[in-house]
Amino acid sequence: xxxxxxxxxxxxxxxxxxxxxxxxxxxxxxxxxxxxxxxxxxxxxxxxxxxxxxxxxxxxxxxxxxxxxxxxxxxxxxxxxxxxxxxxxxxxxxxxxxxxxxxxxxxxxxxxxxxxxxxxxxxxxxxxxxxxxxxxxxxxxxxxxxxxxxxxxxxxxxxxxxxxxxxxxxxxxxxxxxxxxxxxxxxxxxxxxxxxxxxxxxxxxxxxxxxxxxxxxxxxxxxxxxxxxxxxxxxxxxxxxxxxxxxxxxxxxxxxxxxxxxxxxxxxxxxxxxxxxxxxxxxxxxxxxxxxxxxxxxxxxxxxxxxxxxxxxxxxxxxxxxxxxxxxxxxxxxxxxxxxxxxxxx
Numbered sequence: 513x514x515x516x517x518x519x520x521x522x523x524x525x526x527x528x529x530x531x532x533x534x535x536x537x538x539x540x541x542x543x544x545x546x547x548x549x550x551x552x553x554x555x556x557x558x559x560x561x562x563x564x565x566x567x568x569x570x571x572x573x574x575x576x577x578x579x580x581x582x583x584x585x586x587x588x589x590x591x592x593x594x595x596x597x598x599x600x601x602x603x604x605x606x607x608x609x610x611x612x613x614x615x616x617x618x619x620x621x622x623x624x625x626x627x628x629x630x631x632x633x634x635x636x637x638x639x640x641x642x643x644x645x646x647x648x649x650x651x652x653x654x655x656x657x658x659x660x661x662x663x664x665x666x667x668x669x670x671x672x673x674x675x676x677x678x679x680x681x682x683x684x685x686x687x688x689x690x691x692x693x694x695x696x697x698x699x700x701x702x703x704x705x706x707x708x709x710x711x712x713x714x715x716x717x718x719x720x721x722x723x724x725x726x727x728x729x730x731x732x733x734x735x736x737x738x739x740x741x742x743x744x745x746x747x748x749x750x751x752x753x754x755x756x757x758x759x760x761x762x763x764x765x766x767x768x769x770x771x772x773x774x775x776x777x778x779x780x781x782x783x784x785x786x787x788x789x790x791x792x793x794x795x796x797x798x799x800x801x802x803x804x805x806x807x808x809x810x811x812x813x814x815x816x817x818x819x820x821x822x823x824x825x826x827x828x829x830x831x832x833x834x835x836x837x838x839x840x841x842x843x844x845x846x847x848x849x850x851x852x853x854x855x856x857x858x
Contacts (some may be wrong), residue, residue, distance in 0.1 A: 516548035517541060519555060525578060528569045530632060531817075532749035533825040535574035535854070537564075537582040544586045546606070546667075546694040549660045553583075563662070563689050564854065567606070567634030570751055571641055575825040576855020585636055585694060590616055599701045601655060606636025606694050610643070614731065622700040623727035624653050627707055629734045632745060632752065636693040640684040641850070642677045646734055647710035651677030653698045659684065660692040667694070679781060680756050680850055688852070706730045712737055741813050749819030750810070754832060755790040755847045762786050768843060772796070790839075790847055791815045797838045807831050829856055 523540035526532060539558050543549060553559070562580030566572070588608040594601035600622055604613050610633050614625045627648040637643075642651045654672055661668050676683040684691040706725050708714050716733040717725050725733070743750050757778075760768075765777045765786035775796075776789040794800065794814040801811035807823035808831075810816035817828055836847040849858060 516545045517543045517552040519552075519557065521557075523582065525566070525569075525574065525582065528566060528584075529572050529574055530568065530570040530745035530749060530751050531573055531819050531825065531828065532745075533574050533819060533823065533828065535577055535825065537578040537580075539581040541581050541583045542586055543583060546585060546587060546658075546660070549667075549692060549694070550665060553662070563692075565636070565640075565688070565692060567637040568609070568632055570633040570745065571637055571851045572854055573751065573825050573828060573849070573851045574854050575829045578854055583692060585634075585692070587694075588635075592620060593697070598703070599699055602698045602700055604635045604696050604698070606634060606696070608635040610635055610638055617698075617700055618728050618731060621702055623702070623704050623706075624648075624698070624700040625650075626727045626731035627710070627713075627734055629731040630738045635696055639675060639677075639682055639693060639696055640688075640691075641680055642682050642685075644680070646713055646737075647707050649677070649679075650698075651675065651682070653700060654696060655699045656697045657684070657693055658695040658697070660694060662690050662692070679759065679787075685852075742816060743810055743812065743818060748810075749823075750816050751851045753790075753813075753815040753850055754817045755794070755815055755836070756850050757787045757790045758793075758845050758847060759785050759787050760845060764844075768845075772843075788845065793839045793843055793845060793847070794835055797835070797842055799835050799838070802831075804831060809835070825854075826856065829853060833858075 520540040523537045525535040525537055543552055558581040564578050564582045566582050566584050585606040587605040590604045592600045593603045611630050613635055614629045617625050627646040631643055638650045639657050642649055657670050657675055713733050716737055722729045759780045762784050769775050775792055778787045780787045791814045799809045800814040802809045806820040807827045808818050810818050839847050
């Protein structure tokens with residue numbers, strides 16, 4: 513019989529983060545059954561300690577050791593829990609692999625997640641970050657998120673509005689020590705027009721010889737693009753895109769584009785804002801391909817910070833700060849990190 517949970521003391525987290533930087537935790541709590549969270553969190557050793565949720569470790573930078581207790585949910589089931597003919601409701605537990613869920617949903621004849629293929633990490637982390645890629649955000653597909661509320665000491669089911677999704681943001685991200693995401697429910701159609709308006713997808717499909725793409729074709733195109741542009745964390749430590757695309761007032765974006773006609777800009781979070789390409793700003797400041805010891809910036813993508821071997825999280829953070837400082841000095845635009853930084857402030 514599998515234990516409901518397991519508590520480890522002085523745990524090594526080096527293999528549990530995709531930057532592959534050294535870090536430790538006073539306590540690591542592995543939970544196999546979310547129904548046992550109340551009992552597990554009430555253990556004398558961890559009761560009342562700061563809490564850090566750890567999924568695949570693909571959206572964290574350990575600039576120091578983790579404080580308190582690190583919680584890892586291991587339940588990884590996926591199932592269709594509601595079928596409406598032209599669409600279905602899928603439930604996936606937090607410990608499931610995100611890319612595994614995308615491919616599983618395609619096997620069920622469901623679409624809607626194909627633009628999010630090959631994003632590393634767990635299902636539980638997806639709504640926290642409101643992951644997005646190639647013109648799609650996961651918040652668009654979420655019906656509800658099941659989460660343990662530490663304040664109320666009970667399990668809650670939050671609908672989409674309750675999740676308060678924003679650009680790479682959510683209620684869970686804003687209160688990380690309150691919420692433990694245990695499962696996600698998604699509404700996925702059986703047939704829908706593919707989202708092809710993001711740069712690169714149409715060209716990749718054409719290169720594949722696909723004229724009328726289905727969802728699986730789009731997933732394959734996204735996988736090919738990501739493998740070409742982004743380093744594999746199993747080979748070179750990284751957490752994917754390190755910086756958010758900055759959202760600025762439309763007038764500021766226009767002034768920057770007037771001075772820099774090649775600067776890409778996209779609709780922002782309202783009529784009066786525009787989203788700028790962080791990768792372009794960083795590249796324009798000359799950071800792409802930079803290497804300082806084992807800390808560096810990918811030569812293939814300016815948004816990706818990489819650990820070439822033995823870089824520390826603090827070394828990577830210091831590099832990120834200098835990159836952001838140069839962009840602010842040259843363009844007057846503030847960059848914010850996507851990953852959660854543990855052990856230091858931004």
